[in-house]
Amino acid sequence: MKKKHNKIDRRDFLKTIGAAGMGAVLSSCDAKAEPNDPNATEKKQESVLPQVPKRQLGKSGIEIPCLSIGIMYNIIEKQIVLRKCLQHGIGFWDTAPAYAGGNSEAGIGKFLAKNPELRKDVFLVTKASGARTVNDVEKRLQTSLKRLNTGYIDLYHGVHALTDPSQLTDELKDWVKDAKKRKLIRLFAFTTHSNMAENLAAAAKLDWVDAIMTSYNFRLMQDSKMMDAIEACHKKGIGLIAMKTTGKTIVGWAQQNIETKEDKKLVDNFLKKGFSEVQATIKLVLDDKRISSACVGMENVDFISSNVAAVLDKTKLTQVDFDVFKEYAKATCSGYCAGCANICDKILPEMPYISDIMRYLMYYNTYGDKDRARQLFALIPHDVRTKLLKTDYSVVEARCPQHLPIAKLIAEAVSKLA
Numbered sequence: 001m002k003k004k005h006n007k008i009d010r011r012d013f014l015k016t017i018g019a020a021g022m023g024a025v026l027s028s029c030d031a032k033a034e035p036n037d038p039n040a041t042e043k044k045q046e047s048v049l050p051q052v053p054k055r056q057l058g059k060s061g062i063e064i065p066c067l068s069i070g071i072m073y074n075i076i077e078k079q080i081v082l083r084k085c086l087q088h089g090i091g092f093w094d095t096a097p098a099y100a101g102g103n104s105e106a107g108i109g110k111f112l113a114k115n116p117e118l119r120k121d122v123f124l125v126t127k128a129s130g131a132r133t134v135n136d137v138e139k140r141l142q143t144s145l146k147r148l149n150t151g152y153i154d155l156y157h158g159v160h161a162l163t164d165p166s167q168l169t170d171e172l173k174d175w176v177k178d179a180k181k182r183k184l185i186r187l188f189a190f191t192t193h194s195n196m197a198e199n200l201a202a203a204a205k206l207d208w209v210d211a212i213m214t215s216y217n218f219r220l221m222q223d224s225k226m227m228d229a230i231e232a233c234h235k236k237g238i239g240l241i242a243m244k245t246t247g248k249t250i251v252g253w254a255q256q257n258i259e260t261k262e263d264k265k266l267v268d269n270f271l272k273k274g275f276s277e278v279q280a281t282i283k284l285v286l287d288d289k290r291i292s293s294a295c296v297g298m299e300n301v302d303f304i305s306s307n308v309a310a311v312l313d314k315t316k317l318t319q320v321d322f323d324v325f326k327e328y329a330k331a332t333c334s335g336y337c338a339g340c341a342n343i344c345d346k347i348l349p350e351m352p353y354i355s356d357i358m359r360y361l362m363y364y365n366t367y368g369d370k371d372r373a374r375q376l377f378a379l380i381p382h383d384v385r386t387k388l389l390k391t392d393y394s395v396v397e398a399r400c401p402q403h404l405p406i407a408k409l410i411a412e413a414v415s416k417l418a
Helices: 010-031 079-087 099-114 116-121 134-147 170-181 196-203 224-236 261-271 277-287 301-312 319-331 341-347 354-367 370-378 394-399 406-417
Strands: 054-056 063-065 067-070 092-094 123-127 153-159 185-192 211-215 239-243 293-297
Touching: 063 067, 067 301, 079 099, 079 301, 092 293, 099 116, 099 134, 134 153, 134 170, 153 170, 170 185, 185 196, 185 239, 196 211, 196 224, 224 239, 261 277, 261 319, 277 293, 277 301, 277 319, 293 301, 341 354, 341 394, 354 370, 354 406, 370 406, 394 406
Parallel strands: 067 092, 067 293, 092 123, 123 153, 153 185, 185 211, 211 239, 239 293
Antiparallel strands: 054 063
């Protein structure tokens, strides 16, 4: 593999892991015959691919890969993605009961059923999606265990999408202690992409939260309260996993086209260094050593190869690079929802879904996950949905730190998601 000034040549890197990786995957798939196959063999394919570095997850003493995979899609027919991840040492697999209508968990369960010896290489993460009570959390966990074909979850998000610290109750704390005693979960965590700073700061005062998966990117790095909360959790020994790392706006990177001078400056700056703006966002997040892992959605081997290349590249981001991101964040803030739902909720308590709707619209426009966006939108109470286009958002728009055109975006969401 060629190197120049301690820097991986990305083209050569991608060629190497693309060719060698695919060959390794196919060879290992061939070697792993079905149980009833008379030609089945126990011979294992040795990995020859570059390995993603590991970092310790808070004070747990457990090391996890600094790049992890978020599997929000149907993985049943994409088993090659899971094997490719393991070949790069990406054993942190994040899923949830509702992802792809259950086919995310089912797909992982299919893989582990066929490859039980690989369970030890997987740091399995799932969530209690939609749980409102401790009984709901227990039911979600039992369903996930069966679907995933495993006896335990390594990291369990007992609250999925925490919006308020009051959700971290003493009753939930007792359940966590009991679930660990029963060896059903190893570590407890929660996810948050609304009111993140408040939620992280509150968790830092508790003694039973092992880790947190939070939105974290170059835009949120400009928020002093968010950075203070990150530091508080780090000092407490809470493991931090970053999601939504690209910081894409509700319409993506200017709708995936270089349409403005800000986009051109951002893209040109990083292309000169040999990587894309998406790769640069991952490098930026991982430059913060308080972050144990960046969880990224990777639906095919090309995405995996590209992100692994970014992680392994030795090029250091300079102050100029940080300044470019800072300027871009400021210039394009009116297209990004920072998840400060508490502001919207206080002004319009009868409409407590504005931040959620902005996120659903991002899923639709940026991620291309239209079905999931519509499914989530459909969960909003009917009486609220009927008022969306009749509500006056002018006061909320005036208070929005990001200067979002909320009324316009709500109208767009209704037209696309309803």
